[in-house]
Amino acid sequence: MAAPRVTGYVTYMDFAASPRQIIQLIEDGHQIGSITFTDPALFTATIDLLRNEGPNIFWDAGRQRLSFGLEPTGEGES
Secondary structure, eight states, X not given: OOOXXXXXXXXXXXXXXXXXXXXXXXXXXXXXXEEEESXXXXXXXXXXXXXXXXXXXXXXXXXXXXXXXXXXXXXXOO
């Protein structure tokens, strides 16, 4: 089974028990996964990837892994 494509995400900052950040991954309006962070730097880096590496982002729930599709080399920043 192919990993679903991430078409959106929602972020949360949870301060109730201990500081943690949560990213819910969305495909076509439905939650397909959730990633919880206790390291703010890793949370920020993941959001940057989600913002900048679309539209080919996939979520493998079994391995708890985001993967990013093929990009051309030498693309550079715009």
